[in-house]
Amino acid sequence: MIEDIQLQLRTVNVTRYVTPLREGGSLPAIAEADDGFLYALKFRGAGQGVKALIAELIGGEIARTLGLKVPEIVFANLDAAFGRTEPDEEIQDLLKKSVGLNLALHYLSGATTYDPTVNTVPAMLASQIVWLDCLLTNVDRTPRNTNMLMWRNELWLIDHGASLYFHHSWQNWQEQALRPFVQVKDHVLLPQANELETVDAAFRLLLTPERIRSIVNIIPDEWLISDQHTESPEERRDVYFEFLTARIRYSEIFVKEAQHARTTLI
Structure with a gap:
């Protein structure tokens, strides 16, 4: 009998851009979502685009299947109006390119x-x-x-x-x-x-x-x-x-x- 497995990720809406994480060239950020939690947000408009998000999703969920510890991965929706008040032009441009569905990992505070x-x-x-x-x-x-x-x-x-x-x-x-x-x-x-x-x-x-x-x-x-x-x-x-x-x-x-x-x- 073939095992019927259906996986689902939660979807959150980004409500606040907190601070950039300057590691690497993709400019991920700490952001707050409408569930009240902080996330390390990976943007579809950065670097390698959605391919990096796909790799993050597949890699993280395979690791979780194997029993390794990975922060919860969620889909993160970014509204078109979100970046209008961002004063940093580089970040504002990134936010504009990332409207729609992005990927985020639960932020491990103090790690x-x-x-x-x-x-x-x-x-x-x-x-x-x-x-x-x-x-x-x-x-x-x-x-x-x-x-x-x-x-x-x-x-x-x-x-x-x-x-x-x-x-x-x-x-x-x-x-x-x-x-x-x-x-x-x-x-x-x-x-x-x-x-x-x-x-x-x-x-x-x-x-x-x-x-x-x-x-x-x-x-x-x-x-x-x-x-x-x-x-x-x-x-x-x-x-x-x-x-x-x-x-x-x-x-x-x-x-x-x-x-x-x-x-x-x-």
């Missing part, structure tokens, strides 16, 4: 950036995160920019927007799905990741095709429509589904690459 020289990550958890990032082809978990937070003595994953870089060109995505993730050599947790085979066996069981389908199904249609492509939103979702399920099916390719990269560190 600190993971520091590999201070914080210790157990081998199993390190292996789980390395495996996840190999699956997602996430190039952005390095010592220079770990994209992990310590909050209430637990490790939380943030910012998967640089994942799934195949979708920036869409060329030869079938071949890219089966490529080893050579950038794993720069992963901040690779030295501790000595349980990759154990993690691989466990995670392949969790990431069923039904679960992957349920995650890609929540990508909004409006993020998948492009003047540069003729495919329908459903056809675009199918590419994400096929890419991810192929990488999971042949995960030994990226696991072996990660193990090889570890040997060069020892």
Whole structure:
């Protein structure tokens, strides 16, 4: 019997722009929504546009499926009138380009950036995160920019927007799905990741095709429509589904690459 899985994200309306988060070039911001909570808001009008939001959504929800800690992800609606009183011209322009549906993560107030020289990550958890990032082809978990937070003595994953870089060109995505993730050599947790085979066996069981389908199904249609492509939103979702399920099916390719990269560190 095929498991029927339906995932849903909450949708909030942004009510107040609090302050920019100046990390990186995409100008995310802390914003307040109509549910009274603060969020780290990722804008559709910034940097890589909706593709970064899609990668954030897919990466975060796969991580959550695997039992890793990720702040709640929500759709964040930005009204056309929202940025009119913003005095900073750069921010005002970004807000104008981002009218409509954006993405936001629950803001972890008081969290600190993971520091590999201070914080210790157990081998199993390190292996789980390395495996996840190999699956997602996430190039952005390095010592220079770990994209992990310590909050209430637990490790939380943030910012998967640089994942799934195949979708920036869409060329030869079938071949890219089966490529080893050579950038794993720069992963901040690779030295501790000595349980990759154990993690691989466990995670392949969790990431069923039904679960992957349920995650890609929540990508909004409006993020998948492009003047540069003729495919329908459903056809675009199918590419994400096929890419991810192929990488999971042949995960030994990226696991072996990660193990090889570890040997060069020892």
